Amino acid sequence: MIRIKNDQMMKFSAVLLDLDGTLLDSLPDLAQAVNGMRADLGLPALDTGRIGTYIGKGAAVLVQRSLSDAPGQSHQEAMARFRHHYQDCNGRHAKPYPGAMEGLSRLRDMGLKLAVVTNKPAQFTQPLLERTGIAPFVDASVSGDTCAHAKPHPEPLLHACRLLGATPAQAVMIGDSVNDAQAARAAGMRMLAVPYGYNEGHDVRSLEVDAIVASILDAAEWLAAH
Structure with missing residues (x-):
């Protein structure tokens, strides 16, 4: 059980969490939707790891x-095909990262309010939160x-x-990418980064953050100590 001093409870009252690459490994679903879209457009499948660098x-x-290999392709048509496939597989293979669910439970036990802040379209966010x-x-x-x-705009x-x-x-x-770090700094809030996410293929250690934490559970420990 995490013990928190009263002044620490007053210091932080809310935690905002990124979704893809922070709470959930959603790459398998996103890759399936991307390659389903590409198949519909007559294009070969992409490597899952490569698709991971496109997320964020x-x-x-x-x-x-x-x-990027089909510059003449209609973006509107491609988006429609992607949404069709992702609607079907959203949450099918996505799984919480180790320590994510335990961390969320700890944060709630600490009396903190929690919000997910994602760049994912709203039509996919709530179903994914519920399914996972x-x-x-x-x-x-x-x-x-x-x-x-x-x-990375601070408005969200x-x-x-x-x-x-x-x-x-x-x-x-709490996030995994430069988008999260830039948004947090612009909004005037503290930022914790997890090292296992996508970050568009870049090393998380290059981000301007207050700390790098191994998991959401470790983030709860950091909050308890600060």
């Missing part, structure tokens, strides 16, 4: 990057199309803070 800035950018068992832990979710701007994080009744100074962002 939302579905539209994922599709665009996945069609994360939904009961979170008080709010902000998707890539909830606000006028997505991460600031919106999440408003939903949770917290100021940016009372909130901590």
Whole structure:
């Protein structure tokens, strides 16, 4: 059981968490949708690891990057095919990372409000949270199309803070990518990074963060100590 001093409880009241690459390894589902889209368009499948480097800035950018070898392809048609396939497989193979569910439970036990802030389209966010068992832990979710701007713009994080009744100074962002780090800094909040996510293929140690934590459970320990 984590013990927290009263002043520490006052310091942080909210935790914002990225979804893909932070709470969930959703690459198998995303890769299946991307390659289903490519098959429909008469294109060969891409390596799953390569697709992983395309994740981070939302579905539209994922599709665009996945069609770098087909510059004449209609983006609108490709998006429609991607959404069709992802609607079918969303949450089928995605799994929480080690320590994610335990970490969410600890954070809740600490009395913190939790929100998921993702660049994933809203039509996919809630079903994924429910299918993977994360939904009961979170008080709010902000998707890539909830606000006028997505991460790395700070607006989604600031919106999440408003939903949770917290100021940016009372909130901590936990993510795996430069999008999360830039959004957190622009919003004026602390940032913790996990090392196992996607980060568009770049080393997480290059990010401007307050700490790198091995898991969401370790993030809870960091919060308890700060």
